Amino acid sequence: MMLSISPTKKEAIHSIALHIVSLAKKNIAEKNAFTLVLSGGQTPEELYKLLAAPPFNEAVNWSKVFFFFGDERFVPPTDEESNYRMAAATLLTPLQIPPEQIFFIDTAVAINKAAELYQQKLKSFFGNSEMSFDLILLGLGENLHVASLFPHTAILHDTEPAVKAVKTDDKNAYRITMNAPLINKAKCIYFLVSGKNKASAIRQALKGPIDTDAFPVQLIKTPRVHWFIDKDAGTGL
Numbered sequence: 001m002m003l004s005i006s007p008t009k010k011e012a013i014h015s016i017a018l019h020i021v022s023l024a025k026k027n028i029a030e031k032n033a034f035t036l037v038l039s040g041g042q043t044p045e046e047l048y049k050l051l052a053a054p055p056f057n058e059a060v061n062w063s064k065v066f067f068f069f070g071d072e073r074f075v076p077p078t079d080e081e082s083n084y085r086m087a088a089a090t091l092l093t094p095l096q097i098p099p100e101q102i103f104f105i106d107t108a109v110a111i112n113k114a115a116e117l118y119q120q121k122l123k124s125f126f127g128n129s130e131m132s133f134d135l136i137l138l139g140l141g142e143n144l145h146v147a148s149l150f151p152h153t154a155i156l157h158d159t160e161p162a163v164k165a166v167k168t169d170d171k172n173a174y175r176i177t178m179n180a181p182l183i184n185k186a187k188c189i190y191f192l193v194s195g196k197n198k199a200s201a202i203r204q205a206l207k208g209p210i211d212t213d214a215f216p217v218q219l220i221k222t223p224r225v226h227w228f229i230d231k232d233a234g235t236g237l
Ligand SMILES: O=C1O[C@H](COP(=O)(O)O)[C@@H](O)[C@H](O)[C@H]1O
Pocket: 039, 040, 041, 042, 043, 044, 071, 072, 073, 083, 138, 139, 140, 141, 142, 145, 146, 147, 148
């Protein structure tokens, strides 16, 4: 595990953007493609805007990047709460990414069907290769949820990689998410977390007693995890 603490949110975002660009270039040079799983919520908005603006928009051959979503709220793609809507507005549309490179979670069907269809989409993208993304971006909720893996939900006990529908106590109660076994298969995982309101969650995640039912983020435990946080979020470390 690596931990980078920047003085401000702006600097944490700049640092993660540089790492994303470098990883994208490396993967594109080696295998002519880069698979990137986007996180939702509010924290990554500024990161996505930065990546879509000079000089970052010119630093990567974006035609070789394939975009996926780690989780989605079960709302229409036009809804304020849609993770897809946020990523499209801040990153995908400004970069003019064509639809063939965007693997979004279709919320126009019944929720269990939506999860099943997304899993099928991922399986057919990877074909005979292992379903392992080059980079998964993640955030952290104040209640230590990650993607849509919420405390005390059945999905936390999954042992096989999958995409599932979940019901939570959160205001966006119905969601679709990659589970921890699938996330942990990624070649790289970057967390972006900022703000004093996340300090206690970060402390529990990194220094707290292990209790994955209460603190789902602790399920993400490959050595290939890099945390990018600002000083405020790191207050309790
Ligand atoms: O609901 C969600 O929350 C987490 C954290 O979001 P943030 O706004 O507190 O950064 C996010 O990573 C996840 O994708 C999203 O669906």
